[in-house]
Amino acid sequence: MANFDDTLQRARLAFSSGKTRNVSFRRKQLENLLRCYEEHENEIISALEADLRRPKQESLIVETEFMKNDIRHILFQLDEWVQSEKPPKSFVNMMDDVQIYNDPFGVVLVIGAWNYPLQLLLVPVASAIAAGNCVVIKPSEIAANCAKFIADVIPKYLDNDCYPVVCGGPSETAELLNQRFDYIFYTGSTRVGKIIHAAANKYLTPTTLELGGKSPCYIDKSVDMRTAVKRILWGKLINCGQTCIAPDYILCSKEVQEKFIVEAKDVLKEWYGENIQSSPDLSRVINANNFQRLLGLMKSGRVAVGGNYDASERFIEPTILVDVKETDPIMEEEIFGPILPIFNVESAYDAIKFINARESPLVLYIFTPTAEVQNLFINGTQSGGLCVNDTIMHYAVDVLPFGGVGMSGMGRYHGKYGFETFTHKKSCLGKDLSPLGEKLSSARYPPYSDRKGSLLSFLLRKRRPLPNLHLSHVLAIGLGVGLTVLTNYYLQGKLLSK
Numbered sequence: 001m002a003n004f005d006d007t008l009q010r011a012r013l014a015f016s017s018g019k020t021r022n023v024s025f026r027r028k029q030l031e032n033l034l035r036c037y038e039e040h041e042n043e044i045i046s047a048l049e050a051d052l053r054r055p056k057q058e059s060l061i062v063e064t065e066f067m068k069n070d071i072r073h074i075l076f077q078l079d080e081w082v083q084s085e086k087p088p089k090s091f092v093n094m095m096d097d098v099q100i101y102n103d104p105f106g107v108v109l110v111i112g113a114w115n116y117p118l119q120l121l122l123v124p125v126a127s128a129i130a131a132g133n134c135v136v137i138k139p140s141e142i143a144a145n146c147a148k149f150i151a152d153v154i155p156k157y158l159d160n161d162c163y164p165v166v167c168g169g170p171s172e173t174a175e176l177l178n179q180r181f182d183y184i185f186y187t188g189s190t191r192v193g194k195i196i197h198a199a200a201n202k203y204l205t206p207t208t209l210e211l212g213g214k215s216p217c218y219i220d221k222s223v224d225m226r227t228a229v230k231r232i233l234w235g236k237l238i239n240c241g242q243t244c245i246a247p248d249y250i251l252c253s254k255e256v257q258e259k260f261i262v263e264a265k266d267v268l269k270e271w272y273g274e275n276i277q278s279s280p281d282l283s284r285v286i287n288a289n290n291f292q293r294l295l296g297l298m299k300s301g302r303v304a305v306g307g308n309y310d311a312s313e314r315f316i317e318p319t320i321l322v323d324v325k326e327t328d329p330i331m332e333e334e335i336f337g338p339i340l341p342i343f344n345v346e347s348a349y350d351a352i353k354f355i356n357a358r359e360s361p362l363v364l365y366i367f368t369p370t371a372e373v374q375n376l377f378i379n380g381t382q383s384g385g386l387c388v389n390d391t392i393m394h395y396a397v398d399v400l401p402f403g404g405v406g407m408s409g410m411g412r413y414h415g416k417y418g419f420e421t422f423t424h425k426k427s428c429l430g431k432d433l434s435p436l437g438e439k440l441s442s443a444r445y446p447p448y449s450d451r452k453g454s455l456l457s458f459l460l461r462k463r464r465p466l467p468n469l470h471l472s473h474v475l476a477i478g479l480g481v482g483l484t485v486l487t488n489y490y491l492q493g494k495l496l497s498k
């Protein structure tokens, strides 16, 4: 059984030494991580190819370039993000110092999933470093080559006491979860998310859960079908459908379905040629277990496109299923593979009813140029995110928070939202000690009286927030007003005496 006591002890000591509170130290670590990506790009691409047979271009877009840009974004903004905030004050605190400090939580645990084995682990790690935490980094054991890269190479770039890498599967993770962390960030299935949440409960550890589920995709008849088909199929087939935000199934009318299938056949031929298996541009299913699970799901409905597979390569041809029923296994569990079922609905209203009868998805996709139809979904459904007329691309907008809702997760990250996830907002009131400040405070002290009560009600009454004024500002304004009044009197006296 793994023993993580020492690792945790060293991280705790490193955190209490105050090292990670130093913003230059955090910046240096992030620069090192960026350098690691620059110096090992080919190794990263090879590890992803070995685990998933991921094409180089996909690895560049969704792993290396994505990660480097995430770190660059943090480095550009860090000095601004770490500043304490001075929120607008109410009348009663006019004389006081009211601030919110950005405190790190302490030692946090980040657990990654296998489908994007580097990005899903190291993007939250970068946010946690930026926020001043120590981080225990736990890659998914299922993407074994990437886990080995992380364990071998990352420690050469990051401070080993502050940011240890620990490896292992479910039993090691269970052991790790017996330790006390100050924050847990987990990416993976909803099933394991519940285990993580239950473990976090022991110490009331705050937790972000980035989970999965079935993300629907509604296609309206008004859409340009060629564009819709390309954007949907790309989102479904990148990483062989093993993407938490892949469009899981399509909701559309029979008429739209017919047009979708005609265009889909054409687009697949254009992208992958006559012999799809020989195309270098399609990833493979991660392992034999998932391959067999997907073959089981392919038995639902009727194959309209694709349907071929080869167990020796864990290859599954991009497959579109029609005539599926609500109760078919493919409509009940997250697919996580290159299979796209179409479920027929009569209208946008029917689609919304169908979506609302199920768990809230991680993302909802709608394809329509019509604002009226878009608004029906925006106002009538709940989902972690919503993407109109495209798939996946909302993930890359670094000013948008990313996360689920309900069974698809809790919490959010990316960009500033990642920094805030790993930051405790420590509120601080600095009371004014001047005689005037004490005079304003004295109404709260006994002996109580009606006069004091009325004064308190007046002071506490909610008004529009004041601009951030301190005693010195108030005195300066008072002095200015006083001088103006006196000058007026003086000038008037002079004029009258003439």
Ligand SMILES: NC(=O)c1ccc[n+]([C@@H]2O[C@H](COP(=O)([O-])OP(=O)(O)OC[C@H]3O[C@@H](n4cnc5c(N)ncnc54)[C@H](O)[C@@H]3O)[C@@H](O)[C@H]2O)c1
Residues within 6 Å of the ligand: 111, 112, 113, 114, 115, 116, 120, 138, 139, 140, 141, 142, 168, 169, 170, 171, 173, 174, 187, 188, 189, 190, 192, 193, 195, 209, 210, 211, 212, 213, 243, 244, 245, 334, 336, 362, 404, 409
């Ligand atoms: N929301 C997101 O950002 C996001 C991203 C990627 C994947 N996902 C979801 O993740 C799922 C697929 O990923 P996965 O198969 O790696 O998930 P997983 O839950 O099997 O594994 C994820 C992590 O949990 C650990 N783990 C597995 N079983 C455990 C257990 N019993 N106790 C403690 N730890 C355990 C693994 O070691 C791994 O590090 C899909 O549902 C997908 O939608 C979500």
